[in-house]
Amino acid sequence: MGSEKKRTSTISNNRNLSASGEAFHDRKLAQSEPDLEHVENMDSHDNPKSPTRIKQAQLKLHKHWRRFWCCYLVAVVIFLAIFLPVFFLVAIPAIAQRIVDDTDLPIYGAQILNPKPDRVSFTLHTSLDVPLGLRIRTDPFDLRLFDRNISPTDPYITVGLPTYSLKGKTDMIITRNDTRILNQGQFVETLTRAVYNEKFTLSAKGSTVGHLGALKAPLTLNKDVELNGLNKLSGFSIQSARLLFPNESNGNNLVGTANLPNHSVFTFALGNVTLNLKSVNLTIGQATIENVVLRPGNNPVSLKGTLDIDTVLDNLEDMLAAQKSALEDGDVELSASGNSTVYDGIHIDYYEEILNNLTLTTRIPILEVLGDTLQGLLDNKNSSLGNVLRNVTSILGDLTASSDISNAARSLRVLI
Structure with a gap:
């Protein structure tokens, strides 16, 4: 009897514990369900893309604007009052200056x-x-x-x-x-x-x-x-030159043509330019170029001057030695440097300061000088030496054309 009572009590206790456990589980589940529903509701309200959220934001913005629109208007006016003067007084001049700089x-x-x-x-x-x-x-x-x-x-x-x-x-x-x-x-x-x-x-x-x-x-x-x-007038050349016999009334015994190259875009009016003519470092004469206007490109000019024959003869040995390289090529080397620059009868000091320190060097074929000189003598009817050359040329022409060589030879002896 005692054991059955004890067993019944144990079973009853177990059932009570099981029932209480189920009740506790049900209560926990019931408590958790509202929390889950609350979380779901919170997620739906926090979504910025939800229509409710957007509508609420629009309503708040509208209320804010109706309340503070005058403040924003005052702020815009103040901003423009500051910005526009700065734009017109600082930005526009800066933009215009930048255009000029570029x-x-x-x-x-x-x-x-x-x-x-x-x-x-x-x-x-x-x-x-x-x-x-x-x-x-x-x-x-x-x-x-x-x-x-x-x-x-x-x-x-x-x-x-x-x-x-x-x-x-x-x-x-x-x-x-x-x-x-x-x-x-x-x-x-x-x-x-x-x-x-x-x-x-x-x-x-x-x-x-x-x-x-x-x-x-x-x-x-x-x-x-x-x-x-102008690059020191690189390309300067004396294209032709000949000696005059006799000298002209002003003492000139040299005429020729030269080329003055101008590699720049500048045009210079120089006037009458007188050049010292040199063989190596020895001055042997002078040449004058009149009314020089140095334009861009090549400038052909005429020159007249004097060649000091006595100086050439007195220094002939030294000149030949110094000109050995040029002579081997059949040329004579000639240099020209500034002496004076005169415009309308007035010396132009700033041109003279520049040109007097500039030396131009060129070579002239010897045969061309001799040929031009002889041709000049033949063309000069007032030159006695020219008359002699013309007579010699005529006699030599007769000599080659005539079979009577003895008569031509007698004529040549009479002339000499």
């Missing part, structure tokens, strides 16, 4: 004419290319030419430019007569580099006001332009 200043030609000791007539042919279809009108301004390698950079020539309306590529031809040379040292230095070098740099600077419709912008043109130089 624009090339090509030099198509230049002229230095009518030289005087302190003035020249100056012409410059250039262009400016304004991009983007813009039209810019410039106020008149002074274009200053200077040497950037010399400090201080004082202009040596200032050229006044008129008003220009620039659109696309605009040609600019500037001519100024009697332009004053402001700094002769820098002017000579620039010309020297132009004459002696294959390339040289021309620097130019000027400031003006550019008008883009109703807008104005200060503009500064500051350019370095590389140009071809």
Whole structure:
């Protein structure tokens, strides 16, 4: 009896424990279900793409705008009040200046004419290319030419430019007569580099006001332009030369033609240029080229002068020794250096300073000189030596054409 009671009690306890465990599990499950439903609801509200979320955001934005629109309007007005002056006073001038900085200043030609000791007539042919279809009108301004390698950079020539309306590529031809040379040292230095070098740099600077419709912008043109130089007149040649017998009334006994090459785009009016003629380092005469205008390209010129025969004869042995290489080729080497440059009867010091230090060397075929000299004598009816040569030529012609050789020989002996 006691054992059965104990067994019944045990079973009953086990059933109670099982029932309580099931009840606990059911309660946990019931508690967890609302949480899951809450998480699902939270996920649906946090999705920014859900229609409810977007509609709520629009409503909030609309309410915010109705409440604070006047504040935003004031902010925009303040922004424009600050931005627009900065744009027109800073941005527009900066853009216009950048266009000028990026624009090339090509030099198509230049002229230095009518030289005087302190003035020249100056012409410059250039262009400016304004991009983007813009039209810019410039106020008149002074274009200053200077040497950037010399400090201080004082202009040596200032050229006044008129008003220009620039659109696309605009040609600019500037001519100024009697332009004053402001700094002769820098002017000579620039010309020297132009004459002696294959390339040289021309620097130019000027400031003006550019008008883009109703807008104005200060503009500064500051350019370095590389140009071809004269390269020491490389290619200089004396194409023909002959001696005169007798001398002309002014003492000239030498005439000829020469070529002065100009590899640059500059034209120089030099006037009457007198050159020292040299054999090696010995001055043996002078030649003058009148009314020289050195244009781009080859410049054929006529020269007249004197050859000092006595000096040549006194130094003939040394000259022959020094000219051995040229003589072996059948040539005679001749050099020319500047002596004087005179324009309208006035010495041009800055040209003389440059040309007097320049030496041009060429070779002349000896047979051509002799042939031109003989031809000149034959053509000169006032020369006694020419008359002799003409008679000799006539007699030799008769000698070759006549069978009576004895008569021709007697005529030649009488002439001699």
